[in-house]
Amino acid sequence: DALCSIVLCNDASLRSQPVIYNPDFFVEKLRHENPEVFTELMVSNITRLIDLPGVELAQLMGEVEPKLPGPNATATSFFKSLNFLKRKDKGVVFGAPLTEEGIAQIYQLIEYLHKNLRTEGLFRIPGNSNRLQILKDSLNSGIDIDVDSGEFHPNDVATLLKMFLGELPEPLLTHRHYHAHLKIA
Known part of the structure; x- marks a missing residue:
């Protein structure tokens, strides 16, 4: 009573089409062609994995102002209270x-520290x-520094990275x- 059939297609035009086996291709395609849908899909999957409640999901999406740990603390009130610490000579x-420029400048410090991990x-x-x-x-002025010259000690570079x-x-x-970081940890 059951009927099974297999249909084989031997069309030459289908064989000339490239078959894409890389799943990342489709992810990148969606990310570039429809970024809103991509973001919604990614956040949906991430929140399912880390099980974020609605308010925390809204914070992640940027729909609600993030709340810092502590009683009645919000990001803007926290940063407003620290405004006096901001220097004018940034x-x-x-x-x-x-x-990207700042990261490139700091990356030379990271490479140097990688070579001197045993200090x-x-x-x-x-x-x-x-x-x-x-x-x-030197870093603030954009000058490339030769930290390997021997003029600087690994502790100088490590302290500077911490300052940065x-x-x-x-x-x-x-x-x-x-909240997402807390759930992941």
Whole structure:
């Protein structure tokens, strides 16, 4: 009573079409052709994986202002209270939002630290303040620095990297994604 059939197509025009086996192709295609749908789909999948409730999902989507941990703390009130700490002499790198140029400048420090990971107390022992100021000024002015020249110690570079991270206007793990980071951790 059951009828099974197999249809084979031997059309030469179909064989000339390239078959795309890379699933990332379709993801990139959707991301470029319809970014709103892509974002909605990604957030939907991420929230399903980390099980975020509605308010936290709205924060992730940017629909609601993020709330910081603590009683009645919001991102804007928190940053308004820290306005007096902001310096007027922001440079290209220090105290400025992350940019490709800033990351390129800092990356040379990261590469140097990677070569010197075995230095005792690398991130514990502070660097020399005079050398730190020279390094910081050079990075802010956009000058490429030869940290391998022997003029600087690995502790100088490690301290400068910590200073850079501390002076970012927004943390690397942003307030907007705070609850998502907690769920993942």
